Amino acid sequence: MPSLLHNLLLDLKRRGHCVLNELAVLEKGLPANFNAHRAGVVQRLTRALALVDDLLADPDLADPMLEPNFFMDFKRLSELILNVEDSSLLILKRCSQEDRFLSALLQQICCEVGYKEPAPLCGALSFQYFQALMGMDIIMTPQTQASELLALPDLYHELAHFVLFRRRTEFEVPLLGLIHKFFADAIRKGKQQGLPEASLEIIEENHGLWTGSWHVEFACDMVAAYWCGPAYGLANLRLSATRGDPYQDGSTHPADDARRAGIECILKLAGESQASDEIDGMWHDLKRLSPSAQPAGYSKRYSMRLLEQLAKCVYDACVKAGFRGLAAQRQSENAFVSRTVSDAWKAFQHDAGAFPTFESSAIERLKSQLVPS
Amino acid sequence: MSDLSIIAHDYELNAEFARKFNDAVLNLKRLYLLRRAITPDAHAEIEKSRSELQHLLESLVLALQDEDKSWTADQAQVPADVLDRLHKRLKGELSETILELRRVTDSLAKGAALDETAFAALDRVCEAADATASAAFRRLRRI
Numbered sequence A: 001m002p003s004l005l006h007n008l009l010l011d012l013k014r015r016g017h018c019v020l021n022e023l024a025v026l027e028k029g030l031p032a033n034f035n036a037h038r039a040g041v042v043q044r045l046t047r048a049l050a051l052v053d054d055l056l057a058d059p060d061l062a063d064p065m066l067e068p069n070f071f072m073d074f075k076r077l078s079e080l081i082l083n084v085e086d087s088s089l090l091i092l093k094r095c096s097q098e099d100r101f102l103s104a105l106l107q108q109i110c111c112e113v114g115y116k117e118p119a120p121l122c123g124a125l126s127f128q129y130f131q132a133l134m135g136m137d138i139i140m141t142p143q144t145q146a147s148e149l150l151a152l153p154d155l156y157h158e159l160a161h162f163v164l165f166r167r168r169t170e171f172e173v174p175l176l177g178l179i180h181k182f183f184a185d186a187i188r189k190g191k192q193q194g195l196p197e198a199s200l201e202i203i204e205e206n207h208g209l210w211t212g213s214w215h216v217e218f219a220c221d222m223v224a225a226y227w228c229g230p231a232y233g234l235a236n237l238r239l240s241a242t243r244g245d246p247y248q249d250g251s252t253h254p255a256d257d258a259r260r261a262g263i264e265c266i267l268k269l270a271g272e273s274q275a276s277d278e279i280d281g282m283w284h285d286l287k288r289l290s291p292s293a294q295p296a297g298y299s300k301r302y303s304m305r306l307l308e309q310l311a312k313c314v315y316d317a318c319v320k321a322g323f324r325g326l327a328a329q330r331q332s333e334n335a336f337v338s339r340t341v342s343d344a345w346k347a348f349q350h351d352a353g354a355f356p357t358f359e360s361s362a363i364e365r366l367k368s369q370l371v372p373s
Numbered sequence B: 001m002s003d004l005s006i007i008a009h010d011y012e013l014n015a016e017f018a019r020k021f022n023d024a025v026l027n028l029k030r031l032y033l034l035r036r037a038i039t040p041d042a043h044a045e046i047e048k049s050r051s052e053l054q055h056l057l058e059s060l061v062l063a064l065q066d067e068d069k070s071w072t073a074d075q076a077q078v079p080a081d082v083l084d085r086l087h088k089r090l091k092g093e094l095s096e097t098i099l100e101l102r103r104v105t106d107s108l109a110k111g112a113a114l115d116e117t118a119f120a121a122l123d124r125v126c127e128a129a130d131a132t133a134s135a136a137f138r139r140l141r142r143i
Helices: A004-025 A032-057 A066-096 A097-113 A153-166 A168-192 A197-228 A230-243 A254-270 A273-289 A302-321 A326-330 A336-350 A355-370 B003-032 B039-064 B073-077 B079-108 B115-143
Strands: A121-126 A131-133 A139-140
Touching: A004 A032, A004 A066, A004 A131, A032 A066, A032 A097, A032 A121, A066 A121, A066 A139, A066 A153, A066 B003, A066 B073, A066 B115, A097 A121, A097 A153, A097 A336, A097 A355, A121 A355, A131 A153, A139 A153, A153 A168, A153 A197, A153 A230, A153 B003, A168 A197, A168 A302, A168 B073, A197 A230, A197 A254, A197 A302, A197 A326, A197 A336, A197 B003, A230 A254, A230 A273, A230 A336, A254 A302, A326 A336, A336 A355, B003 B039, B003 B115, B039 B073, B079 B115
Parallel strands: A121 A139
Antiparallel strands: A131 A139
């Protein structure tokens, strides 16, 4: 009698072929960038199904010493097929006007900022704001993103997630080195000063948060600010106003106010001190409106010295990677998306009431440049 | 921007580590536990698995051992979530496990065969890495 794992693999093979068949039907009628994504997914899925066949044919599949390891292989393959079905297949099947426009827009952003890998595909299908799915080469955006400009800087942040993940040794690893050193020093000094155990535990907790996920969010903000300039700081302020408490943090995201500080560090390094100060002024206003107060220990949890070190490290990595900052993009006539984003924020600040008219005509212009009918 | 981007980042790192570690262990189990004969083609594959596993174990041992030692970039090979899970799972057995993993690393470096005790320690890492990848996947897909 075949083993449970054998049957699970047969089921996986059936599911994989089902997704593959659906992808094959989609070939006709897709624009080039969607078709390139489709071809890449077909290739990955075909490789995965060949591995499933190898496992099914393996004479040791049911050996008790190896079976748990084969089951782990099954899980990774099964996760891949579910990921393809829930992201790539979903976007490719829909391929709406909005998805086409946003994907073309992201492709143009990649050219403008010097992101040299193929641009991820974009789908306006998210029910959780922006999401970067690095393994699938996909960014999901809010459903109305194709008709709005002020949140567009957040697309740069999502693209930065791909940079952090794919260029990990240049971007993420040096940051981890700085953070580990910073907290190791803090613990050493704390011990020398005879801090109570509870205080040392707080330092350790902060250490864990920074090295867990916070460094990735800070770095993505910083890369986005490097690419997008003050518009990113403004978009962050706008999003923070919706999120509410600027001092609230969680395991995946640092406090919005700390993210503001990180963004401002990059703007200053990029020579945008005046814009940075103006954004800071708006933040004072936002904090005035917010009932929340800075919690105890906040300034220790978010050391400015550490943020400055990270910003310098990210800035240098961006330069080394050949990414173009906003100043360089301004000099290029072809950088029309970054110009539109900057102009949109200027127009909004100048006259928020008249902004919708500016926005709709700017979007029409972008559409005619990127997805001419 | 949403939690999902961070979870996707974690999932990819955890799944990649789990896959690499498990594949290498699986290949070596065939040779040393099941005593499968090595064809000339499979020889290169075994050497690759030994070298990959040795490299991953060196990083893992560095990351697991005394936390007062300064962090090196090598430790970034091991996702933080996997380390957390190993710390929680091993608790009282951490120092013995580190010793055992060091012994496996030495055997791999010397080209020596691995025994059942070595694979028991390696399986503990495989299980922790697999559980971490699965947990990240469940968070990502909300299933």
